[in-house]
Amino acid sequence: MTWDLFDSDAPLPLAPGAWLRRGRVLAEAADILAVVASVTAQAPFRRMETPGGFTMSAAMTSCGRVGWLTDRSGYRYGPRDPLSDRPWPPLPPFLSTLAGTLAAESGYPGFQPDSCLINRYEPGARMALHQDKDERDLSAPIVSLSFGLSARFLFGGARRGDPTQKIPLHHGDVVVWGGPSRLFFHGIGTVPKGHHPALGAARLNLTFRKAL
Ligand code: MD6
Ligand code: FE
Numbered sequence: 001m002t003w004d005l006f007d008s009d010a011p012l013p014l015a016p017g018a019w020l021r022r023g024r025v026l027a028e029a030a031d032i033l034a035v036v037a038s039v040t041a042q043a044p045f046r047r048m049e050t051p052g053g054f055t056m057s058a059a060m061t062s063c064g065r066v067g068w069l070t071d072r073s074g075y076r077y078g079p080r081d082p083l084s085d086r087p088w089p090p091l092p093p094f095l096s097t098l099a100g101t102l103a104a105e106s107g108y109p110g111f112q113p114d115s116c117l118i119n120r121y122e123p124g125a126r127m128a129l130h131q132d133k134d135e136r137d138l139s140a141p142i143v144s145l146s147f148g149l150s151a152r153f154l155f156g157g158a159r160r161g162d163p164t165q166k167i168p169l170h171h172g173d174v175v176v177w178g179g180p181s182r183l184f185f186h187g188i189g190t191v192p193k194g195h196h197p198a199l200g201a202a203r204l205n206l207t208f209r210k211a212l
Pocket of ligand 2: 130131132186
């Protein structure tokens with residue numbers, strides 16, 4: 001795909017290998033959210049405990065061959081939902097195909113995610129600065145889709161203390177990143193009060209990963 005300077009849907013560079021696509025999945029949002037609802041009916045959102053003993057303010061669930069987990073024993077991917085002791089719901093083909101297309105559009109052909117982490121924030125929830133480094137193959141990018149309430153994405157650098165860009169993420173926005181910035185620190189600022197027509201008082205974020 002090619003864009004010129006005047007295309008309003010041209011990818012915005014955030015860092016080397018990191019791209020923001022404003023509204024890229026607006027047209028698909030209703031279908032994506034319907035599929036997410038069927039996943040969360042099988043594997044409900046839950047607030048997990050960090051290794052340090054804090055309860056995360058965002059609630060999470062997963063689908064795919066593995067799901068991301070945290071508890072007192074650490075951060076990891078695991079094949080079963082600890083709430084049910086059953087395998088995570090499968091990654092819906094519609095979502096894995098879409099994630100592959102979005103990755104390819106940002107210069108990462110051949111991306112085949114095996115896990116999707118779904119985060120749910122109510123107003124007041126946030127996500128502290130972190131790196132995504134529990135995946136085995138760090139050459140694969142991460143594809144991130146945001147819905148519902150807007151939030152500020154904090155995008156830093158290779159070191160925790162590096163300055164952060166503060167980028168608002170809105171319903172339908174996509175961030176794809178890998179390559180040189182794959183391990184950059186990032187987080188989500190406290191989600192402000194509000195109401196979104198599609199999701200009410202909540203923000204959802206889907207991140208597609210190649211974890212295995
Ligand atoms: C969120 N996202 O947007 C949290 N991580 O709710 C992430 O932590 C994230 O958006 C890796 C890659 C993309 C992301
Ligand atoms: Fe992350």
